[in-house]
Amino acid sequence: MTKVEIGSFEFDLGPVREELDRLQVEKILLQLPDGLKTKIEKFAEMFDQDVVVWGNSCYGACDLPEDIGCADVLLQIGHSEIPYLEPSYPIIYLEGRCRLWKDLPPELLKKLEGKVALYAPVQHIHQLERAAENIEAAGLTPVIGEGDERIKYPGQILGCNYSVKREDVDHHLYIGTGRFHPLGLSFSLGKDVFIYNPVAQNIGSITEEERDDFLRKRYGAIAQVEKAEKVMVIISTKIGQIRRSSVEELLELGEKAGKTMMLMRFGEIRPEFIDQFRWDCAVNTACPRIALDDYENFKTTMLTPREFKIGLDINEGGDWKMDEIC
Numbered sequence: 001m002t003k004v005e006i007g008s009f010e011f012d013l014g015p016v017r018e019e020l021d022r023l024q025v026e027k028i029l030l031q032l033p034d035g036l037k038t039k040i041e042k043f044a045e046m047f048d049q050d051v052v053v054w055g056n057s058c059y060g061a062c063d064l065p066e067d068i069g070c071a072d073v074l075l076q077i078g079h080s081e082i083p084y085l086e087p088s089y090p091i092i093y094l095e096g097r098c099r100l101w102k103d104l105p106p107e108l109l110k111k112l113e114g115k116v117a118l119y120a121p122v123q124h125i126h127q128l129e130r131a132a133e134n135i136e137a138a139g140l141t142p143v144i145g146e147g148d149e150r151i152k153y154p155g156q157i158l159g160c161n162y163s164v165k166r167e168d169v170d171h172h173l174y175i176g177t178g179r180f181h182p183l184g185l186s187f188s189l190g191k192d193v194f195i196y197n198p199v200a201q202n203i204g205s206i207t208e209e210e211r212d213d214f215l216r217k218r219y220g221a222i223a224q225v226e227k228a229e230k231v232m233v234i235i236s237t238k239i240g241q242i243r244r245s246s247v248e249e250l251l252e253l254g255e256k257a258g259k260t261m262m263l264m265r266f267g268e269i270r271p272e273f274i275d276q277f278r279w280d281c282a283v284n285t286a287c288p289r290i291a292l293d294d295y296e297n298f299k300t301t302m303l304t305p306r307e308f309k310i311g312l313d314i315n316e317g318g319d320w321k322m323d324e325i326c
C-alpha cells in the first residue's frame with residue numbers, strides 16, 4: 001500500500017520511494033510545513049533511509065534551503081515543485097491531497113452561468129476534476145487555465161502567482177480554504193471570485209467591497225513612503241523567493257528621492273528581525289504575503305515593490321496591482 005492518510009490529507013508514497021531508490025539515497029533532509037510538524041514521527045517512519053529534520057520554516061516550494069548539509073536529497077512534504085527552480089541539490093516532493101470532498105452545493109451552482117474558470121492550491125488540485133463534473137452536470141462549461149513556469153498544474157494558484165487566470169469566462173470559482181488566495185486572484189483578475197471550501201463545505205465570495213477595504217489599508221501604508229527617511233529593501237535567502245532584478249532599481253529610485261536606502265538579506269522575515277532596525281519602511285521583494293497578509297504584525301511599514309513606486313509617485317501603468325512572482 002503506497003497511499004497514506006495523515007489528518008485530512010492523503011500522500012502517495014509510491015513515486016517518492018521509487019525516486020529515493022533511483023537516487024540511491026541514504027540520508028534524507030525532511031522538510032515539512034508548520035501545520036504538519038506535529039506529525040513528524042509518522043512521516044519519518046515512512047522511509048527506510050536515515051532522516052534529518054529541517055527545523056526552520058517551509059512556507060511553500062519556494063522555501064528551499066541554500067544547502068542540505070550532509071543529506072543526499074531534500075524531501076519536501078505538502079507542496080508541489082516550482083518547475084523553473086534549479087537548486088544545486090536533488091529534491092523530491094511528497095504532495096498532499098485533501099481527502100474531504102462534497103459535491104458543489106446547488107445554491108452555488110445556481111449563482112453560476114456560462115463558462116466557469118476553476119482554480120485551486122495544490123492540496124485541492126485533484127478536486128478541480130470533480131468540480132468540473134458538477135459544473136458540466138449543471139449545464140455549464142468548466143474552464144481550467146495553464147500557468148507559467150512557476151506553476152506545475154493547470155488551474156493551480158500560488159499566493160504569488162495567478163498566471164492560470166482566464167479572462168474569457170463568465171465566472172471564477174476557487175476551490176480551497178483560506179481567503180488570501182481567492183483575494184489575490186480577485187485582484188489579479190479585477191473581478192469577483194466565488195469560493196467553495198470543501199473542508200468546511202461552505203460557499204463564499206470575494207467582492208469589490210472586500211477589495212476596496214483591502215486597498216484602503218494598502219494605500220494607508222503607501223502614504224508612509226513620502227515621509228519615510230530610511231527604507232530597507234529586503235531580499236530573501238530562500239531560493240524560490242529571490243527577485244534580484246527588482247532590487248537595484250528600488251535602491252536607485254529611493255536614493256533619487258532622497259531616502260537612505262539599504263539592501264538587507266533575510267532568511268526569516270519576521271517582526272522581531274525587521275523591527276529591531278527601527279527603519280521607517282521595508283520594501284519586500286520576497287514572498288508577497290509578508291507585505292500583504294502579515295503586515296499588521298510588523299511595526300515597520302511593509303510594502304511591495306510596486307507599492308513603494310506608487311509611494312514615490314512613479315506611475316508604471318496605473319494603480320495598485322497584486323504582487324506576483326513570475
Ligand code: SF4
Pocket residue numbers: 059060061062063158159160161240241286287288289
Ligand atoms: S506565496 Fe509565498 S510562500 Fe507561497 S509559493 Fe509564493 S513566495 Fe512561496
